[in-house]
Amino acid sequence: MSIDAVNRISVVGSGAMGTQIAAVCALAGYPVKVQDIATESLERARQVLTEQLEKRVQKGKLSREQVDGAWSRLSWTTDLAEAVGDADYVIEAIVEKLDAKRELFARLDELAPAHAILATNSSTIVSSKIADATRRPENVCNMHFFNPVLVMELVEVVMNPQTSEDTADTAVELCRRIGKTPILLKKEISGFVANRLLMALFKEAMYLYEQGIAEFKDIDLAATKALNHPMGPFTLMDFTGLDVNYHVMQQQYAETGDPAMKPPEILREKFERGEFGRKSGKGFYTYE
Numbered sequence: 001m002s003i004d005a006v007n008r009i010s011v012v013g014s015g016a017m018g019t020q021i022a023a024v025c026a027l028a029g030y031p032v033k034v035q036d037i038a039t040e041s042l043e044r045a046r047q048v049l050t051e052q053l054e055k056r057v058q059k060g061k062l063s064r065e066q067v068d069g070a071w072s073r074l075s076w077t078t079d080l081a082e083a084v085g086d087a088d089y090v091i092e093a094i095v096e097k098l099d100a101k102r103e104l105f106a107r108l109d110e111l112a113p114a115h116a117i118l119a120t121n122s123s124t125i126v127s128s129k130i131a132d133a134t135r136r137p138e139n140v141c142n143m144h145f146f147n148p149v150l151v152m153e154l155v156e157v158v159m160n161p162q163t164s165e166d167t168a169d170t171a172v173e174l175c176r177r178i179g180k181t182p183i184l185l186k187k188e189i190s191g192f193v194a195n196r197l198l199m200a201l202f203k204e205a206m207y208l209y210e211q212g213i214a215e216f217k218d219i220d221l222a223a224t225k226a227l228n229h230p231m232g233p234f235t236l237m238d239f240t241g242l243d244v245n246y247h248v249m250q251q252q253y254a255e256t257g258d259p260a261m262k263p264p265e266i267l268r269e270k271f272e273r274g275e276f277g278r279k280s281g282k283g284f285y286t287y288e
C-alpha cells in the first residue's frame with residue numbers, strides 16, 4: 001500500500017506513548033481513532049494531552065488553530081472493532097508484554113481491513129515475534145517512537161524478515177508526513193540503533209570509571225565539553241533511572257547471551273542498593 005492510500009490512522013493504547021503518537025498524527029491532518037481497554041486511561045489521556053498541547057500553544061510551538069484542528073480529528077473509544085474497522089494504518093502502543101501484543105495483533109488481523117499496516121511501537125519486542133499471530137506478516141513492522149513523542153524527532157522503522165518493501169516504504173513516508181525523521185533498520189536487532197548507541201556509551205563510561213581511569217564527573221565532562229553531548233552519560237543514567245538502565249542491559253544480555261552485554265558490576269551494585277538516580281535521591285550523583 002502506498003502512503004497516499006493511508007487516510008485513516010488508529011492508535012491502540014492511550015498511555016504515555018499512544019496519546020502523543022495519536023496527537024502528532026492528528027496534528028499532521030490525519031483522522032485518528034484512539035482505543036484503550038481502560039476508560040480511565042482514555043480520560044486521563046485526554047486530560048494530559050490537553051495540558052501538553054496548551055503548553056505548546058503558550059510556548060508558541062503550535063498555533064491555537066493547529067491544536068483545535070487536531071482535537072477535531074481525534075476520537076476515543078474502548079471498542080476495538082470501531083477503532084480499527086476502517087483503518088489504513090494501525091499503531092500499537094499497549095503494555096510491553098509479548099502475550100498481550102500477540103493477542104491484540106490476532107484481533108487486529110480480524111478487525112482491520114486486509115490492506116492495513118499493523119505497526120508496533122514496542123521498544124524491546126521485535127515485530128517478527130508478533131507478525132505470525134496475523135495472516136499478513138508482510139504488513140507488520142516496528143515503528144519505534146521516542147518519549148516524549150511531541151518533542152522527539154526520530155522514529156526507528158524496523159523490518160522483520162517478512163516485512164515487505166512496500167510496508168517499510170509506507171512506514172518511513174508516514175513518519176515524514178507526521179513531521180518526524182525516520183531511519184530504516186533493514187534487519188531486526190535487540191535495542192534497535194539509538195538505544196544500542198546509548199548503551200554502548202553508558203557501558204564504556206562505566207568501564208572507564210570502574211577501571212579507575214577517571215572520576216565519573218570528569219567522564220561526564222569529556223562527553224559534554226569534547227563531544228558536545230547535552231548531558232554526560234552518568235548524569236543521563238541518573239536521569240533516566242539506574243533501575244531502568246539495569247533492566248534494559250539485563251534483558252539484552254538475556255536475549256543475546258553475549259557477555260559484552262552484561263550490566264557492569266557498578267550498575268548492579270547501585271541497583272541492588274536502591275540507588276536509582278534522581279528519583280531515589282542518589283545514583284552516581286546525590287540529589288537534594
Ligand SMILES: NC(=O)c1ccc[n+]([C@@H]2O[C@H](COP(=O)([O-])OP(=O)(O)OC[C@H]3O[C@@H](n4cnc5c(N)ncnc54)[C@H](O)[C@@H]3O)[C@@H](O)[C@H]2O)c1
Pocket residue numbers: 012013014015016017018035036037038041092093094095096097100104121122123124144145146147
Ligand atoms: N515509555 C517510553 O519511554 C517508551 C518509549 C518507546 C516505546 N515505548 C513502548 O510503547 C508501548 C507503550 O508504552 P507506554 O509507556 O505508553 O505505556 P503505558 O503504560 O503508559 O500505556 C499503556 C496503555 O495500554 C493500555 N492497554 C494495555 N493492554 C491493552 C490492550 N490489550 N488493548 C488496548 N489497550 C491496552 C493500558 O490501559 C495503558 O493505557 C510499550 O510497548 C513500550 O515498550 C515506550
